[in-house]
Amino acid sequence: MKVVIFCGGKGTRLREETEYRPKPMVPIGNHPILWHIMKLYAHYGHREFILCLGYKGDVIKDYFRNYLWMTSDVTLRLGQKPETTFHGSHGEEDWSVTLAETGEDSMTAERLRRVERYLGDDEEFLLTYGDGVGDVDIPASIDYHRKADRMMTVTSVHPPGRFGDLEIALDGEVKSFNEKPQAEGGWINGGFFVVNRSIFGQIADCGDVMLERGPLNQITANNQLGAYRHTGFWQPMDTYQEFLYLNKLWREGNAPWKV
Secondary structure: OEEEEEEEOOOOHHHHHOOOOOHHHEEEOEEEHHHHHHHHHHOOOEEEEEEEOOOOOOHHHHHHHHHHHHHHHEEEOOOOOOOOEEEEOOOOOOOOEEEOOOOOOOOHHHHHHHHHHHHOOOOEEEEEEOEEEEOHHHHHHHHHHHHHHOOOEEEEEEOOOOOOOOOOOOOOEEEEOOOOOOOOOEEEEEOOEEOOHHHHHHHHHOOOOOOOOOHHHHHHHOOOOOEEEOOOOEEEEHHHHHHHHHHHHHHHOOOOOOO
């Protein structure tokens, strides 16, 4: 199945990093968060990617255009007949990446509509955002989607705690300290969708709107939106604090999404 990733937003809440690059290119360790998301899908055999570009899309194009230069040792033969030899190999050699310009200011429904032609004859595809990671079981979400037989399935997650959680006794003594708790109650949209091709009939005439508003509300009203519950790790990169948190996990070897 092909994987569509929204990569065009401006990431205004992470202005410290996104002033010069799109949010999917903000790094965790030595690689952009986009690479981490793609590695998860590739781990489960989904290696055909369609990236919906917008804000500073040229940065993403440059990254993939120069991927061999950044991941390989290189020998250059200079002169009037120059020659370049890349040494070694990398784990992404069987990836196919389509870089689609979907408009700098387009909303998510419009971005999705503009890449339909790259899906070929596929009746199903995977869809997610370029700014969130998790240890999501992609095959399980696909199985759930097919058994439920709905137009679309969203991976629902518990919202991550943005502040440390303290358990405090009546006398003021701290009984427990949890630096980054997962909220126990409620579910939110975690991305990692499984989608039937029929969704394009739903968004054909909706205008340039957010997919998550009008179209998904209508799909929900038609009983065509299912929720695959993911109780493991999930974390967006919406703020500079979350950028620091994800990099801390990666640096310390405690990244649950690493596969």
